[in-house]
Amino acid sequence: MRNGPVATRGRVLPPNDPRQYDDLAGEWWRPDGAFAMLHWLARARAELVPPASRPGALLVDLGCGAGLLAPHLAGKGYRHVGVDLTRSALAQAARHGVTVVNGDATAVPLAAGCADVVAAGELLEHVPDWRRAVAEACRLLRPGGLLVLDTLNNTALSRLIAVHIGERLPTVPRGIHDPRLFVDDRELVAECARHGVELRVRGIRPGLRGTLGWLVRRIRSGPVRTPGREPRIRATRSTAVLYQGRGVRHG
């Protein structure tokens, strides 16, 4: 099964076309909107980030989108710099306290070793040259710095669940993924190791009861806010669909 072009806001775009984020700009910060699952994932990603170990510590958020990670970093002591291709998303990130940089994750205009933490949430599966983005993430990290990420695995199960089922639910925009870009977890671990980061991965998934309850509420009442009742992301044994990675850069 292949993904075809997708129509949003009256224009037809190919799968994974970054202009989709402009068409969906009004969805980013709606907890029950098309990017709902990104909110759940941002909270889970932030749980991997410890409080800053020094004043002025820098967290670089590659593919930061509209800055959904920002509220979950509050009080941890980082300067939050976000890099993204999409200007309409960056404008929203800036309103949430993120220092924004309009740029490509495969050629980041920031100094090597500047970051205490690099986050790459739901980014790599959108980047045609994900290896280049990984090299950049590792280059930005200072020795001892931490890489945290989550992405979709390059498996048939992932294509089935994340694309052919997920994109028919109200939690994921239709056509946002090109499954040919999904990232094999073993290849990712190997690529990080080549750049001095020992990445450990674990499978994650939204909690089933919470997600079912969320979907029922969402279908019954439409896109309304249900604060505090969003599904939690849980660890799971299999990395075959969605997985998180966490690794420290060697000194």
Ligand SMILES: C[S@@+](CC[C@H](N)C(=O)[O-])C[C@H]1O[C@@H](n2cnc3c(N)ncnc32)[C@H](O)[C@@H]1O
């Ligand atoms: C699925 S969204 C994830 C956003 C954010 N990390 C989050 O979890 O809420 C993917 C983001 O990556 C950005 N993006 C895609 N390719 C990129 C690239 N090569 N360089 C920088 N940003 C990119 C898109 O503009 C979009 O904002």
